[in-house]
Amino acid sequence: MVPSTPWTDGAFAVLLAALREGNAAVDVTGVLTRHQDRAVGVVEGDDDDVSDRLAQLQADPRYGAVRVLSSETSRRRVFPEWAAAYQQADPLLHGDEDVAVLLTAPLDADPVLLARRGEALLSWFRAHPRAPLSAQHHxxxxxxxxxxxxxxxxxxxxxxxxxxxxxxxxxxxxxxxxxxxxxxxxxxxxxxxxxxxxxxxxxxxxxxxxxxxxxxxxxxxxxxxxxxxxxxxxxxxxxxxxxxxxxxxxxxxxxxxxxxxxxxxxxxxxxxxxxxxxxxxxxxxxxxxxxxxxxxxxxxxxxxxxxxxxxxxxxxxxxxxxxxxxxxxxxxxxxxxxxxxxxx
CATH class of the missing domain: 1.10.357.10 (Tetracycline Repressor, domain 2)
Incomplete structure (x- = not known):
């Protein structure tokens, strides 16, 4: 998600709360992380529920430009308890080169590169499923x-x-x-x-x-x-x-x-x-x-x-x-x- 105008901390907090409300209403779960004016995350649930939820987000101007970087089928959710967990800055997260580029560099138009970086983010969260609980900072x-x-x-x-x-x-x-x-x-x-x-x-x-x-x-x-x-x-x-x-x-x-x-x-x-x-x-x-x-x-x-x-x-x-x-x-x-x- 990239907003049309920069997020203030207040605007992003309201956005995060609204995201949780909307996800919970349709049994969609996941996690979100933010770096300045870019938010990247994972959305998981039944295929139709995820597709419908993504369409809602893309139609809501508060979320700015919403793009799907990568998608895959899984037998179980990574974040079944969280409508939208929030991952604050974590040095381990930025330590993965593909994830760091995804969070900080201009988004590459190459769909193959975007998919690889999206998969890297998902892999990181799978390896650190409780990371949002600890609010670790650099x-x-x-x-x-x-x-x-x-x-x-x-x-x-x-x-x-x-x-x-x-x-x-x-x-x-x-x-x-x-x-x-x-x-x-x-x-x-x-x-x-x-x-x-x-x-x-x-x-x-x-x-x-x-x-x-x-x-x-x-x-x-x-x-x-x-x-x-x-x-x-x-x-x-x-x-x-x-x-x-x-x-x-x-x-x-x-x-x-x-x-x-x-x-x-x-x-x-x-x-x-x-x-x-x-x-x-x-x-x-x-x-x-x-x-x-x-x-x-x-x-x-x-x-x-x-x-x-x-x-x-x-x-x-x-x-x-x-x-x-x-x-x-x-x-x-x-x-x-x-x-x-x-x-x-």
């Missing part, structure tokens, strides 16, 4: 802690939180347990780093949506992203006990992380009021409390109720909540009404 490509955290994310995704031990992570990372403990002295330290990196990979590309369309739109995009990552939701849920303790290692950090996220939503709501997206009668602090109660509650509910449509539930609840923001607040005490009619 600046930290040589960092041993980053490498270990990426390994830990992969291990947890494959085994579950209960079996993701320090010993197993060390074994898969090909380092000794003593070397791992130097990097992450306790399991909460490693969990903290995993959440920070994994959640950052999901939220970072979407954050500009808050400035473009508002806090509710940003959280909606996050709900969609988290719905595709139940392993991350389980990891976050596993920290609840630690987060509420004043004595457990990492508790203060997790509380600070939550407070920081709440501040992002509160500030976005304040911007929404100034921009006229939300009514002036809405108190941003209380609005953030309500939205996070919904966001966190849906993530927990999805773990207890597999198959829950988190996005639909979010849409229904926020529609009513936003209407309430426009109305004067009246405290409602159902017990007062019950006792008012009781006579001695």
């Amino acid at each position: 600046t930290d490509s040589t960092s041993e802690p980053v490498r270990v955290v990426n390994v830990a994310i992969e291990v947890l995704h494959e085994t579950g939180i209960e079996d993701c031990s320090l010993e197993l992570v060390a074994d898969v990372a090909s380092i000794s347990l003593d070397e791992l403990v130097v990097l992450f002295p306790t399991r909460p330290d490693l969990v903290r780093a995993m959440i920070e990196r994994w959640a950052g990979a999901l939220s970072g590309p979407l954050l500009p949506i808050a400035a473009e369309l508002g806090a509710v739109a940003y959280l909606r995009a996050l709900v969609r992203a988290h719905a595709e990552q139940p392993a991350l939701m389980r990891l976050v849920a596993s920290t609840l006990s630690t987060s509420t303790s004043s004595t457990q290692p990492g508790g203060e950090y997790f509380r600070a992380m939550y407070s920081g996220f709440k501040a992002v939503i509160r500030d976005a709501l304040e911007d929404d009021v100034r921009a006229g997206r939300e009514p002036a009668t809405m108190d941003a602090e209380r609005g953030a409390q309500q939205l996070l109660a919904l966001f966190d509650g849906l993530r927990v509910q999805a773990l207890l109720e597999p198959g829950l449509d988190m996005v639909d539930a979010f849409d229904r609840a926020t529609a009513r909540t936003r209407r309430g923001w426009s109305e004067p607040y009246e405290q409602h005490d159902p017990f007062r009404q019950l006792t008012a009619g009781v006579r001695p």
Whole structure:
């Protein structure tokens, strides 16, 4: 995809969220990576679904010029869990010459070369199917802690939180347990780093949506992203006990992380009021409390109720909540009404 006008980060974030919505609606999955004003990715699904989806993208001016570089038939999907995973810059990705040329050089008109480079991109993603989870950047490509955290994310995704031990992570990372403990002295330290990196990979590309369309739109995009990552939701849920303790290692950090996220939503709501997206009668602090109660509650509910449509539930609840923001607040005490009619 090459846009007719350069993408801003906000415009691309909105585009990414819209791509996920459209893909999910027709059971199409895949991955997208971006370099400046070019996006290249993989779209997978049943033949007719993929053809129809590509036709939709080519007809939508927001995506610019959409070209098919290569296509093939496969028995299974590479990204069955993701409507449209987003792969941020990764030194390994740019390390493949054909992929690097595909992302950075002028597109060659030779269909044979384009097909070869498209196949190289698909091969890279097949070899690194969890790469979008780690948000690796060129600046930290040589960092041993980053490498270990990426390994830990992969291990947890494959085994579950209960079996993701320090010993197993060390074994898969090909380092000794003593070397791992130097990097992450306790399991909460490693969990903290995993959440920070994994959640950052999901939220970072979407954050500009808050400035473009508002806090509710940003959280909606996050709900969609988290719905595709139940392993991350389980990891976050596993920290609840630690987060509420004043004595457990990492508790203060997790509380600070939550407070920081709440501040992002509160500030976005304040911007929404100034921009006229939300009514002036809405108190941003209380609005953030309500939205996070919904966001966190849906993530927990999805773990207890597999198959829950988190996005639909979010849409229904926020529609009513936003209407309430426009109305004067009246405290409602159902017990007062019950006792008012009781006579001695």
